[in-house]
Amino acid sequence: MSEKTVTVRSVESVGPDTVAITLESPDSFDAKPGQFVQLLLDVDGEEHARHYTISSARVEETFEITVGIDPEGTVGPTLAELERGDEVRVKGPFGRNHYEGEESVTLVVGGPGVGPAVGIAERVIQEGGDVAVVYRDDAHAHVDRLGAVADAGGSVFLVGGDLDPAVDAAVEAVGGQVFVYGFAEFLEDALDALDEAGADTDAAKIENFG
Numbered sequence: 369m370s371e372k373t374v375t376v377r378s379v380e381s382v383g384p385d386t387v388a389i390t391l392e393s394p395d396s397f398d399a400k401p402g403q404f405v406q407l408l409l410d411v412d413g414e415e416h417a418r419h420y421t422i423s424s425a426r427v428e429e430t431f432e433i434t435v436g437i438d439p440e441g442t443v444g445p446t447l448a449e450l451e452r453g454d455e456v457r458v459k460g461p462f463g464r465n466h467y468e469g470e471e472s473v474t475l476v477v478g479g480p481g482v483g484p485a486v487g488i489a490e491r492v493i494q495e496g497g498d499v500a501v502v503y504r505d506d507a508h509a510h511v512d513r514l515g516a517v518a519d520a521g522g523s524v525f526l527v528g529g530d531l532d533p534a535v536d537a538a539v540e541a542v543g544g545q546v547f548v549y550g551f552a553e554f555l556e557d558a559l560d561a562l563d564e565a566g567a568d569t570d571a572a573k574i575e576n577f578g
């Protein structure tokens with residue numbers, strides 16, 4: 369997709385150092401939950417490109433991204449300061465490791481991987497499927513939406529350290545198509561835990577945040 373300029377609808381704190389940014393969807397924007405966009409931002413007179421994964425269940429009219437903010441990061445603090453009415457440049461959607469209507473879905477995510485986890489989990493519930501979410505972080509974000517997923521019948525595990533017990537329980541409860549989202553170190557831990565639990569990691573849909 370060529371570059372489009374889109375307007376910010378809202379920026380909301382959804383946890384410690386984490387914001388959900390809702391953007392007006394470009395014309396004919398047909399992103400699937402779990403796909404990502406590239407944002408182009410000017411910071412101190414220099415252009416920077418960063419990728420962010422869609423965290424809304426749907427993208428008609430608006431779509432949402434969830435950004436984990438490192439106060440020392442190059443682009444994150446600028447994104448946290450966006451306000452309704454600001455404009456950002458966006459390209460995409462990109463990525464093949466997205467939700468495609470699978471009936472049973474297990475998501476194992478770390479840090480900002482919570483974004484695609486909530487978006488996909490909500491969509492699976494809307495479609496009448498079964499979903500499990502294992503989410504590891506020092507301090508968890510999107511707890512309200514994950515609580516609603518649990519209330520709707522999803523299995524949700526918020527983890528601070530060892531992934532193994534929660535991944536075991538998620539694979540046992542739901543299994544099915546596995547999705548893994550997060551930074552590289554987390555992906556290694558997640559795939560080890562999934563292998564231990566007997567999940568099909570060869571077929572897993574994985575997105576490496578860097």
Ligand SMILES: Cc1cc2nc3c(=O)[nH]c(=O)nc-3n(C[C@H](O)[C@H](O)[C@H](O)COP(=O)(O)OP(=O)(O)OC[C@H]3O[C@@H](n4cnc5c(N)ncnc54)[C@H](O)[C@@H]3O)c2cc1C
Pocket residue numbers: 404418419420421422433434435436437438440441442443444445480481483484551552553575576577578
């Ligand atoms: C396909 C893809 C999808 C992504 N989706 C998201 C998303 O949905 N939400 C989101 O917040 N980010 C996502 N990212 C990461 C995002 O693009 C930026 O890298 C991140 O926001 C940091 O940018 P920055 O300019 O603030 O920090 P930079 O100055 O570029 O980088 C420094 C900071 O990035 C973080 N970081 C970089 N590498 C690692 C690592 N290996 N382990 C842990 N932390 C690391 C740390 O906070 C670090 O201090 C995605 C990346 C990719 C490639």
